[in-house]
Amino acid sequence: MNTINTEKIKKDFQIFKNKPNLVYLDSGATSFTPDIVVKSMDEYYYKCRANTSRGVYELSEKATQKYEKVRRKVKNFINANDESEIVFTSGTTASINLVAFGLKDTLKHDDEILITASEHHANLIPWQRLVNNENLKVLNISSTGEIDLDEFKNKISKKTKVLAIAHVSNVLGTIYPIKELIKIAKKNNPQIITVIDGAQSVPHIKTDVLDLDCDFLTFSAHKMCGPTGVGVLYGKKTKLDKLTPLFTGGDMIEEVTFKNSIFTEIPHRLEAGSANISGVIGLGSAIDYIENIGIENIRNHEIKLLEYATNKLKETFGDEIEIFGPIDTKKRSGVISFKFKSYHPHDIASILDSYSNICVRAGNHCAMPLHNEVLHVLATTRASFYFYNTKKDIDIFVKGLKKVEQILK
Amino acid sequence: MSIYQEQILQHYHNPSNNGILQNSTHSSSRNNPTCGDKMRIDMIIKDNKITDISFSGEGCAISQATASMLTEQLKGEKIEKLNNMTKEDIISILGIELSHARLKCALLSLETAQKALNNPKYNEKR
Numbered sequence: 442m443n444t445i446n447t448e449k450i451k452k453d454f455q456i457f458k459n460k461p462n463l464v465y466l467d468s469g470a471t472s473f474t475p476d477i478v479v480k481s482m483d484e485y486y487y488k489c490r491a492n493t494s495r496g497v498y499e500l501s502e503k504a505t506q507k508y509e510k511v512r513r514k515v516k517n518f519i520n521a522n523d524e525s526e527i528v529f530t531s532g533t534t535a536s537i538n539l540v541a542f543g544l545k546d547t548l549k550h551d552d553e554i555l556i557t558a559s560e561h562h563a564n565l566i567p568w569q570r571l572v573n574n575e576n577l578k579v580l581n582i583s584s585t586g587e588i589d590l591d592e593f594k595n596k597i598s599k600k601t602k603v604l605a606i607a608h609v610s611n612v613l614g615t616i617y618p619i620k621e622l623i624k625i626a627k628k629n630n631p632q633i634i635t636v637i638d639g640a641q642s643v644p645h646i647k648t649d650v651l652d653l654d655c656d657f658l659t660f661s662a663h664k665m666c667g668p669t670g671v672g673v674l675y676g677k678k679t680k681l682d683k684l685t686p687l688f689t690g691g692d693m694i695e696e697v698t699f700k701n702s703i704f705t706e707i708p709h710r711l712e713a714g715s716a717n718i719s720g721v722i723g724l725g726s727a728i729d730y731i732e733n734i735g736i737e738n739i740r741n742h743e744i745k746l747l748e749y750a751t752n753k754l755k756e757t758f759g760d761e762i763e764i765f766g767p768i769d770t771k772k773r774s775g776v777i778s779f780k781f782k783s784y785h786p787h788d789i790a791s792i793l794d795s796y797s798n799i800c801v802r803a804g805n806h807c808a809m810p811l812h813n814e815v816l817h818v819l820a821t822t823r824a825s826f827y828f829y830n831t832k833k834d835i836d837i838f839v840k841g842l843k844k845v846e847q848i849l850k
Numbered sequence: 851m852s853i854y855q856e857q858i859l860q861h862y863h864n865p866s867n868n869g870i871l872q873n874s875t876h877s878s879s880r881n882n883p884t885c886g887d888k889m890r891i892d893m894i895i896k897d898n899k900i901t902d903i904s905f906s907g908e909g910c911a912i913s914q915a916t917a918s919m920l921t922e923q924l925k926g927e928k929i930e931k932l933n934n935m936t937k938e939d940i941i942s943i944l945g946i947e948l949s950h951a952r953l954k955c956a957l958l959s960l961e962t963a964q965k966a967l968n969n970p971k972y973n974e975k976r
Contacts, residue, residue: 785910787885787955788854795852804885812886819886819908848854849911850863 443735445742447831450734453477454829464799464834464841469611469641469776469806469825471663474727478666481726482719492715494692508718511725512708518728519658520649521675528681528708529721532672533640534563536659537605539674539711540636541567543684544603548572552602557617558582558815559610562807564638568605580606582815586613586766593622597629604635608642612808612821613766614776616646620653627654634680640664644827645743645774647736656680662720667727671720674711681707688713739828743775746826750777750835757839765816775826778806781842782849786822789845796848797841853912853946862911865918867904867925878966879907882958884951887913891921891962895970898929903963910955912948917959919943924963932967935960 451457453475465473491501493508509524516524530536554568557580568577578596580588597604604626608619619637626633636657639648643658644665650658657680662671676684686693686704690713695703704710731739747770754762754777763780767773781789786803793799802823805812812818824838871877871892879890887909894902903924905917923943924932940956941948948956 785885785887785908787887787910787912787952791910791912791952792852792854795854809883809886819888848852848859 442741443738445734445738445828447829450829453730455479457829460798462798464797464837466824466826466830466834466838467800467802468644468664468827468830469823470802471669472644472666472827473829474666474668474723475730477730478668478723478726482668482723485719485722493718494709504718507722507725508716511721511728514725514728515673515675518732519643519675520651522651523678525706525708526675526678526681528674528676528711529716530659530672530674531670531717532661532663533638533659534672536657536672536674537563537636537638538567539687540657540659540676540684541571542687543711544634545571546685547683548602551600552576553578553598553600554603554605555580555596555601556605557588557607559586559613559615559808559811560605560607561611561638561640562809563640564605564607564636565810568603582610582613582615582811585768586610586615587772588617588622590621590625594625594629597626597633599630599632601626601630601633604633605638606636607638607640608648609645609774609776610766610808611641611776612778612806612811612823614773614778615767616642616772616774619655623654641774641776644731645736646740650675662724662727665727666730668720668723671717671724673724676707678707681711684711686711686713690714734828742828743826744770746830746832746835747773747775747777749832750824750826750838753835753839754779754842758842762842765821775830776823777825778821778823780818780821781845784845784849786820788849789822789842792845792848793838793841796844797837799838799841801838853948853952855946858911858915858944858946861915861918865905865914867918867921868906869904870906871902871904874902874904876966876970878962878969880958880962880965882909882913882954885910885955887955887958889913889917889958889962891917891959891966893963893966895929895967900924900927900929900932905959905962909958912944912952913955913958916940916944916956920959920963929967932963935964 489503491504493505512524512527515527553576555578559582635655637655639658639660643660658675663669693713765778790803874892877892888907890906892904903921
């Protein structure tokens with residue numbers, strides 16, 4: 442394990458040069474992009490700007506090679522069996538919708554889907570549309586942001602067709618014991634399909650799909666140093682094969698007549714239309730960048746920041762600050778959502794921004810039912826960390842909160 | 851310039867016309883789903899005149915202070931004044947520049963009041 446040299450790392454990001462006083466604590470929403478990733482995308486536009494899988498000329502050939510090389514890279518990054526199990530999408534939301542729609546034809550009216558109370562709207566609404574209200578089961582989340590394993594066991598039956606759950610909660614930061622949950626789920630119902638929302642986990646913790654034994658995993662490039670508008674859907678070959686394509690059109694067919702079409706094999710069957718080629722190339726470069734730093738080093742750095750921030754917030758504000766989610770940093774990703782006195786999160790975020798150059802998120806973070814029905818607050822303020830954040834950032838953040846107190850009294 | 855000016859903070863800490871009017875003739879509620887703000891406006895309208903007005907709900911300093919200032923401006927006025935009010939009037943009442951996101955907070959009370967005015971039969975059950 443190596444300590445991350447943040448001084449050196451910040452030099453990889455042009456944005457820190459352009460905004461030297463910025464304290465960015467919103468990587469849970471979207472991360473910064475290192476110059477090398479931007480450059481890799483520029484290179485595509487400058488040197489091999491052609492469509493993939495279409496042209497027979499050399500330029501298109503080169504673009505296709507670059508694009509497909511990233512598929513192998515992603516396969517290795519999450520330890521999938523085969524590169525055909527990697528589908529490129531526009532992001533986690535698109536990936537989950539692809540799975541939900543793809544399963545539509547195989548679900549029966551009395552099938553059940555199990556999610557948790559902390560899901561992001563992207564892992565809730567696609568499932569709401571799939572089954573009747575009463576068949577969308579919601580697993581409770583405790584006040585410390587955890588799942589009760591006994592309740593979980595009881596809620597998985599032969600009727601439970603799909604388990605859809607985030608590996609890490611984007612509000613609570615909880616790292617759910619996915620491997621154990623999948624094991625229990627498959628024991629209770631060997632036919633169950635497991636869909637893991639990895640948007641908040643893949644950028645921060647080592648994710649091994651074979652070890653987890655999940656059927657599907659979804660994540661976004663823009664939360665892991667990559668560009669916006671690119672994501673991944675991983676699926677076991679046998680499971681991906683059965684998905685009905687949500688999008689049809691160019692590049693996903695074997696043969697087309699006016700009356701009928703025969704679709705091609707995965708992954709291309711699920712990638713209709715021209716791809717986000719530069720974006721995918723950027724994702725490949727982002728994976729290289731992250732692997733170079735080391736995902737274990739990233740996790741270790743975030744744990745240190747999390748411990749430092751939690752202690753400092755408690756020391757400074759005591760009970761006036763309420764942090765949601767697990768106390769044990771081993772069970773928690775670098776996310777701190779909190780309530781500060783009776784101050785509205787919008788006021789907190791606005792004051793942090795205008796007086797201290799600090800970016801945090803305020804609102805319900807696309808998890809409205811979690812806020813309204815579990816945490817019983819209108820909104821929370823969220824600070825989230827990545828490997829480029831420092832203890833100094835947290836010192837400024839705590840000082841910024843004192844300013845909030847001073848202004849709102 | 852910070853949006854948290856003295857005048858706005860004063861209205862936030864000690865709002866005018868805060869509460870519920872039991873005998874209102876017009877009332878309406880509105881939410882701001884991105885931040886979870888809730889706003890309710892009650893009015894008593896007699897002969898096209900707003901004889902009393904109040905606001906209630908939960909929200910940030912900007913939405914609460916604006917509601918306080920807006921209700922002060924509307925009390926005793928003809929309903930045309932409310933009907934003709936626009937985003938620009940709210941910005942001028944506040945006297946600050948607002949970002950797109952915070953403008954939504956500032957406009958919540960005006961939108962709720964205008965909704966109440968245009969739906970006289972609408973009476974929210976509490």
